[in-house]
Amino acid sequence: MIEVQNLTKRYRDRVAVEGLNFSVAEGEILGFLGPNGAGKSTTMKLLTGFLPPSEGVAKVAGFDVFEQPLEVKRRIGYLPETPPLYPEMTVVGYLKFVASLKGLPGRGLRAEVERVGTLTGLSDVMGRVIQNLSKGYKQRVGIAQALLGSPPVLILDEPTEGLDPTQRAEVRALIKGLAGKHTVILSTHILPEVTMTCEKVLIINQGRVVAYDDLRKLARAHGGKAENVSLEEIFIKLTAA
């Protein structure tokens, strides 16, 4: 579903990501890990077509992100690291706006807004103005926006940021429920999250891939015979350099 080859982004002489290679199969959830500033958000911006790559190719559902951006954008639901909200709008007004941006048909629009609202637990705040919502709710409005129109690919940049532990568990359950139907790339630096939701992980550090494997294999490779090595230890070990 998602294919990335030699993806590189440079800003003048600073390298943000370099030579990324990975692919995500349909229905898979990929955990995207790395310390702050490793290039996670940049990679996601490249995949969604917000930034052009300096080199390399990214393909979503067979379409090149740079050559056929509209085809790709139609298939992606994207939650950027700062949820893109208009503080003056109400939740329902905002979601309707995003739905019409995505070109969802006018008739089913209201039902679709209600569906994602219920899915993300926003039903009670639909009529409220976004700037008056708590951080957790704002984050959930951001997730709801990405889910509108149930796009086959979801790219979520730290979806559980700013949520309390209960909400975090809810969002995790939500994302887990999306597996199979959607292809998901999920970035986070909360490691248990990955262990609980993802089958595969990609760890990057300073713009380069340091590990890309099945979660269980990764644990085996770095923990010798022990199966109970935590992802945390692997992460610290790999990103220490």
Next chain:
Amino acid sequence: MRTALAIARKELSIYFTTPWAYAVFTAMLALASFFFVGLLHDFQHTQELARMSGWDNLPPERRNLTDGVMVPFWSSVMIITLFVAPFLSMRLFAEEKRNKTFELLMTAPVRPVEIVLGKYLGGLGVITTTLGLTILYPVLLSFFGSSESGTVLEWGTVLLGYGGLLLWGATCMAIGMFLSTLTESQMVAALLTFAVLLPWTLLRGLAHGAEEPMRSIITYLSFDAQLQGLLRGVVDLKTIVFFFSVIIFSLVLSHRAVEAQRWA
């Protein structure tokens, strides 16, 4: 096109839910009233003078309310528009960039053309509302004024002048929108818009010292000189072409600037 309309509607709903647009409306009404009362007062004064010293001494542009009050009034509103339009256009793109919502627009399946057109339509809506308030003044005049020959105003002239004003507002918004694509800061966008609009309007001042071919060119390019005829109700195709060219050029530049995001 449906997405462009959705963007325009969103722009308008944000304009009208924040106090910002209302502050601009108030400023427009306050300043316009100030000029209107001043002009009325002057008009009354010259009429009284004429009554004493004979009507023949009265210059023709002072003889009726249309030429004596409304035409100079539209010129004042034009200057007010020059000062308030940048405050309306500054947020169009700068705010999206600062709020990170630009990312939403750019990652939605929307073409840059639709974003630019939607934004511009929203901007046109709010400037039309702002200028729409000023139609109140000629209506007031026609209520309270009276003349032997029927209507006190030549509505044709007044409305043509008003049309010129709307065209001017549309031009200010187009230039302001383009400059708003260049920065994340609304204040910078507004200042840049002033810095472009004001000298461009006053360009005619430079023409006095210039030699002949330059002089005509400078006068032709000046907003002020172009608007003079239009506000008096004289429609000249050249003027209309001039303003439409400026608007279309600004829209094309805005489109380039939005498209450039994909290459940056």
